[in-house]
Amino acid sequence: MFRLLIVVAAIALSGGQAVAGGHGGGDPPPPKVEPAVAPAKVILTKQGAKLVDLKGMTLYYYERDTTGKTSNCNGKCTESWVPLAATADAKAVGDFTVISRDDGSKMWAYRYRPLYTSPADKAPGDANGIATTLQWRVARPEN
Numbered sequence: 001m002f003r004l005l006i007v008v009a010a011i012a013l014s015g016g017q018a019v020a021g022g023h024g025g026g027d028p029p030p031p032k033v034e035p036a037v038a039p040a041k042v043i044l045t046k047q048g049a050k051l052v053d054l055k056g057m058t059l060y061y062y063e064r065d066t067t068g069k070t071s072n073c074n075g076k077c078t079e080s081w082v083p084l085a086a087t088a089d090a091k092a093v094g095d096f097t098v099i100s101r102d103d104g105s106k107m108w109a110y111r112y113r114p115l116y117t118s119p120a121d122k123a124p125g126d127a128n129g130i131a132t133t134l135q136w137r138v139a140r141p142e143n
Helices: 002-021
Strands: 040-045 048-053 060-062 096-100 106-110 136-138
Antiparallel strands (some): 040 048, 060 136
């Protein structure tokens, strides 16, 4: 009986590593692949659904951005309309694509329309950047 207890204890101790780590000393687990995160989300307002960045700031598009490959807001324009920056290695996610800017940086676009924030918006949900005469519009999921 004592021998049986020793054998069971030895098996339990040697198998403990396999149970605890999920591997019995074999290959390491594969690296976790993080799912791509969209750079913006949709919120509902009294004016309807709109796109906001991950901080809740309203996103806009410029009607002159029509090619889907470039932004027409460069230089001084970016002082009033801040491009929604993408990292150099960002990849498209759903309806969101990445485009290159004139200065070589990357930015996000929604359905091929480059996205911007406005410094006139001070808090999440503000939409003070609407400038109809300048052809700037709130980005909406139906745009």
